Structure formats: structure tokens, C-alpha cells
Amino acid sequence: MSKVVVISGHPNLEQSYTNSVILERLSASLDSVDIRRLDRLYPDYQIDVEAEQQALIDADVVVLQFPFYWYSVPALLKKWIDDVFSFNFAYGPEGDKLKGKSLFLSFTVGGPEESYDPLGYNHFTIEQMLRPLEQTAYLAGMEYRKPVYTHRMVYIPDVYNKLEEVQGRAFEHAERLISDIIATSASAERRIRRFVADWFGQFDKLPEDGSYFTKHLSPHVTWVMPEGHFTGHEGFRQWYQSVRKTFEPDCQHNVEQLDIKETEAGYEVRLRIQLIANTFIDSAMKGRQIDMRVNETWQIGMSDEGEIVIYDYRVDSLKDPK
Numbered sequence: 001m002s003k004v005v006v007i008s009g010h011p012n013l014e015q016s017y018t019n020s021v022i023l024e025r026l027s028a029s030l031d032s033v034d035i036r037r038l039d040r041l042y043p044d045y046q047i048d049v050e051a052e053q054q055a056l057i058d059a060d061v062v063v064l065q066f067p068f069y070w071y072s073v074p075a076l077l078k079k080w081i082d083d084v085f086s087f088n089f090a091y092g093p094e095g096d097k098l099k100g101k102s103l104f105l106s107f108t109v110g111g112p113e114e115s116y117d118p119l120g121y122n123h124f125t126i127e128q129m130l131r132p133l134e135q136t137a138y139l140a141g142m143e144y145r146k147p148v149y150t151h152r153m154v155y156i157p158d159v160y161n162k163l164e165e166v167q168g169r170a171f172e173h174a175e176r177l178i179s180d181i182i183a184t185s186a187s188a189e190r191r192i193r194r195f196v197a198d199w200f201g202q203f204d205k206l207p208e209d210g211s212y213f214t215k216h217l218s219p220h221v222t223w224v225m226p227e228g229h230f231t232g233h234e235g236f237r238q239w240y241q242s243v244r245k246t247f248e249p250d251c252q253h254n255v256e257q258l259d260i261k262e263t264e265a266g267y268e269v270r271l272r273i274q275l276i277a278n279t280f281i282d283s284a285m286k287g288r289q290i291d292m293r294v295n296e297t298w299q300i301g302m303s304d305e306g307e308i309v310i311y312d313y314r315v316d317s318l319k320d321p322k
């Protein structure tokens, strides 16, 4: 089971009827969960950025748990995002610390479902309201999961709803979230997505020691590149050394598309990658700046422990560098 961190953005859980129920259920049902109550940790809104970043680094799945306030997150959670998703952590040249982690938005909504409609009094759908948060996940390289939310969660005695109804809905909400988290973290797809993020993270750095790559390559791997065909670990090393002589380290591989299909032998992974890189002046690329896209197709196998091995790696449709 993956490690889950839940960031509770309710500004005062002592007065919550529903978020508090959801958090209790998560704590009781998930084995490996770190629930961070921002209202208790930071009543003065002074976020300990280092501690929060460490909690995110330690997790595979990040859940933002909050009541929907003015069509967004409460101010305390917004402050947390502003402070914690910082330069070179969540974005920027070294800002890859959240890459590949799953992000769930889990929240309670006061208004009924029919109000979040072009003809309703809230005019927009919930998904439309969530766009800035969705894009935040994309910019940080996170995997944005289908949000989990529940309507009619406001309880004002004798005015809105009955306590047992909102709490029953909170209970069901927690069960839905838990099953989505379990499905995400256990699935082969999730492992592959995580692996793809790590793999290109390493290719961004181009370390001298290429053992990370060979660890994930079959000893008989077929490596088919526009510049030639290579076989096995020795073939890979040869190709890798030529790449290191051409491209400067700290380049950028952006995964623009990722499709995973189960095959008889394992999985086929199809990718569209954008590569942005500087090249060495004494290389064949003569110091040119590269911004190009390639299509990749991998054939991979996965052990019972989830270890991934690539046995066929093809790169094609290389467009001319700009």
C-alpha cells in the first residue's frame, strides 16, 4: 500500500460536521496515512514549509481534504499551497519533487448538485470551478485523479439538512475516497506512471553512472533509435555515452501523452515526449538549443513486486529540431 498524506484544510475542525467524519474514517481505514490538520498545526497561518514539503516527499498519494469555500479551497489551504508548492520544489528547473505523485481533491460542498449547472444558481460545474487546482497539479507534474466530492453537506440546525443525513453522506464519501486511493496505489498503471516519471527524471539529469537505466533494462533489450539500433546493456551504454557527449545535463523531458495497454507478455507503453535541451558546442548538434518531440513505444514486463523491466524500446517520428 502506498503512503498517503492527507492535508486537512478545514480552518476549524472542532466545528465541522462532515470533514471531521471523513478524516476519522480515513485514519481508521488506511494503513499508512499521515493526516496533517492545518487548523491545529498552523492556527496562526505560519506554515512550516520544510516540514510540509518533507511530508509530501514521503508520500505517494496526496489528498487535499477541505470544505468548498467560495468555490475554492479555504484560505488556510490556499496559503499552504502558496507556501509549499515553491520554486524548485513544485516547479522550476529543479522543481520535480512532486512529479508522478497522485493528487486527490476530496471536499464537501454546501450547494446541491443541480445548482452547479449552467441553469442553476451556481452557473458552473464543479469541474469548471476546479480548473486552477487541476492545472496546479499538472504544472507540478502530479497525476490529477478524479476528484471526490459530495453535495448538500452544509448543516445548520433547523435550517439546512439533518445531522444524521450529512454525516451519513460524509461516511459514504470517505468509503468512496478510500476505494479510489486503494485502486490507484495498487494498480499496475500507477506503478508504470510512476516509473515513467522517474525514468525521465533521470534522463533530465543524465548522470555519469547509467546504472539506474540498466537496472530497468532486460540484459537482451532491443534499443531502436533514429540514430541506430543497439542491443543489451553494452549497446545501451554505448548509446548513452554518445547522448551524454551531445546533450548538456539538466535538460527537460515533458511527458505529453502516456497510454498503457496490457499485452500477453506485460504492457505496451506509448509516449509522446517533448525534449528541451542544450547541446555541447563540440557535438554533432554544435551547441544548438533543442526543442523537439518524439514518439516512444516500450514493451515492458513487471515482476510480482512491481519491478519494471523494459525489453523493447523504440523512438521514432523525430521531428527536425527547431
Ligand SMILES: Cc1cc2nc3c(=O)[nH]c(=O)nc-3n(C[C@H](O)[C@H](O)[C@H](O)COP(=O)(O)O)c2cc1C
Residues within 6 Å of the ligand: 010, 015, 016, 017, 018, 019, 020, 066, 067, 068, 069, 070, 071, 072, 108, 109, 110, 111, 112, 153, 154, 155
Ligand atoms: C466561508 C464559507 C464559504 C462557503 N462557500 C461555499 C461555496 O462556495 N459553495 C458551496 O456549495 N458551499 C459553500 N459553503 C458551505 C460549505 O462548503 C459547507 O458548510 C462545508 O462543506 C461543510 O463542511 P464541515 O461540516 O466539515 O464544516 C461555504 C461555507 C463557508 C463557511
